[in-house]
């Protein structure tokens with residue numbers, strides 16, 4: 038069968054000619070074996086041999102350049118191999134292993150590509166009596182409905198996953214080689230436990246194939262089959278593509294992975310029966326619920342998959358924003374709802390009874406993570422348009438246990454909202470996260486949730502991932518001390534689950550969006566001298582139009598104040614106590630601002646107007662600096678343009694991230710030739726006219742806006758680097774400023 042001289046020529050190669058992975062033998066030169074061989078061969082990484090019970094495939098393999106040499110299972114070939122890959126249907130692997138056994142050396146890596154893993158390991162045990170350290174199973178999650186060597190594609194594995202399922206005594210050197218092999222053909226390697234693999238794949242791959250085969254067979258043999266196929270629309274074609282897959286391979290898969298397939302099939306059959314009942318009873322709401330949840334889950338996963346295909350980690354390109362000194366800003370605008378408010382409104386609407394319409398909602402970035410979590414727990418959320426949601430609330434305790442852990446990815450906002458809500462349910466749930474949220478102490482949040490009465494279990498002290506276990510609800514009374522302000526909404530949510538009136542003690546009695554939003558949904562929140570009490574009652578679904586982002590509004594007001602001739606009108610401002618106090622302070626130092634009246638729930642809502650005015654220097658007391666800690670970068674800019682020297686006291690006593698921001702802005706001011714002095718935690722800024730120049734906001738969006746405002750009336754162009762976060766948070770920056778005649782240009 039094999040040309041002995043070819044073989045001799047190949048094994049006589051000098052070490053220089055020997056390729057990175059040496060001699061690789063594929064057993065079963067079909068679509069997957071052929072693709073793997075071709076990917077290695079085209080990259081010059083190995084000398085490729087193949088064995089197949091169909092000689093024709095081997096001849097085609099050589100003539101189409103998929104392999105170098107045909108081979109056979111014999112001492113001469115097998116003993117010289119560095120890697121042997123089993124790529125036959127899974128049930129053929131036992132006989133292949135039996136043939137290999139007499140010749141195999143323990144330095145040779147033996148692996149496979151089979152779609153099931155438990156059955157392959159059982160076959161290895163039957164043949165060898167144990168699993169040898171050099172046998173390490175694998176499975177590429179890439180393929181097609183085609184078969185045979187002619188269908189092989191050297192790019193098949195690029196940016197797809199390859200699962201490896203090593204055993205406790207797998208040889209680590211050979212395991213490393215297996216990882217390298219898959220990475221060399223473009224795959225991302227993931228390790229998995231054998232049983233987990235078989236259950237996951239039973240649902241994600243085996244069940245869909247079973248449904249496609251059965252559907253086509255049922256329809257093809259039924260009445261009107263001719264016309265069914267003749268008039269089949271795209272959906273039928275999409276759904277049944279995989280019914281063209283190889284029947285031998287798939288018969289083997291179902292025989293090999295019986296238990297796991299039956300489990301997922303039973304689950305699916307139950308759900309199909311529910312759907313049948315819904316159709317029979319004309320229960321449109323149930324159908325609508327299933328369809329919306331399924332659509333959003335699929336859309337969500339597709340987005341994740343797209344990110345994978347672009348690259349395993351999201352590519353972040355550095356972005357800078359430049360401003361040319363402007364003469365004036367003029368115009369009427371509406372701002373998109375605040376992101377943090379959008380997260381909160383979705384959460385409260387999901388926990389309300391009945392339907393809520395949320396308008397002017399920002400659905401970009403992290404907000405979708407909060408939304409997906411509620412969808413995973415049975416809340417139907419319709420996207421009526423790009424900034425309008427219809428949320429079918431399920432009540433405070435009406436969430437359903439999710440089938441997988443809730444993943445908050447890297448969204449702190451989602452985590453702080455979801456954790457108290459999950460702790461109030463009657464099911465256990467795991468919460469996982471990614472990258473920057475891992476390995477960070479969540480002590481303040483976890484202890485708040487513990488107060489609610491349930492169990493909070495994490496492997497690493499107070500870090501994610503965490504398991505929440507239901508417990509007897511206890512009375513919630515939370516004291517938000519300095520620096521814990523980010524817990525404010527979490528505390529109010531926890532208080533909603535308190536059996537008796539919950540209380541949230543706060544430093545100031547001013548109203549924030551948290552209380553206002555809850556009042557909007559029918560919660561009675563009473564203000565006291567040292568905070569608030571929350572009267573337990575169901576939340577009531579309602580309609581709400583979210584007001585524009587407050588920091589963006591404050592920034593635009595500052596711009597209007599700095600630029601002579603400006604006339605600005607923000608149609609949809611919504612100011613909480615701090616923003617109201619901040620704008621009132623600007624007024625007190627000479628700004629020309631007209632603030633809207635206080636509305637029913639406590640916000641200053643409506644039209645916010647501002648025009649140019651020369652600002653006076655000011656002195657801010659430590660308690661004011663604390664109150665305006667988030668707005669301080671804007672106040673530094675006001676000071677830089679004001680007449681005379683301003684003083685901001687108590688910067689050194691602010692939470693570290695607020696102080697850091699101010700100090701970064703001091704560097705920028707000095708770079709622009711504005712004289713600043715920072716002494717004993719107090720900051721002095723001598724007003725003047727900033728020069729302009731290149732600045733770096735270190736990825737901080739609030740700082741970036743302040744820096745752009747510094748450039749508003751400066752003498753030269755101002756360029757701010759590292760603005761990715763700014764554009765994520767304020768993605769209409771360019772369009773809003775363009776509308777007002779203030780040109781911010783974005784460059785990558």
Ligand SMILES: NC(=O)C1=CN([C@@H]2O[C@H](COP(=O)(O)OP(=O)(O)OC[C@H]3O[C@@H](n4cnc5c(N)ncnc54)[C@H](O)[C@@H]3O)[C@@H](O)[C@H]2O)C=CC1
Nearest residue numbers: 065067068069089090125126127129151152180181184185
């Ligand atoms: N088709 C797909 O999309 C994927 C398949 N897999 C797995 O890869 C393996 C191969 O699948 P495909 O390449 O699609 O099938 P295929 O039908 O294209 O190739 C299988 C090859 O194995 C040969 N073969 C069968 N029994 C043999 C034996 N006893 N000795 C030597 N050769 C033998 C056949 O002649 C054929 O050429 C299967 O275990 C399958 O579960 C894994 C991922 C994706």
Ligand SMILES: O=C(O)C(=O)Cc1ccc(O)cc1
Nearest residue numbers: 152177178179180181182242
């Ligand atoms: O063709 C498709 O869409 C597939 O699903 C390919 C596939 C088939 C079997 C596997 O074990 C892995 C991937």
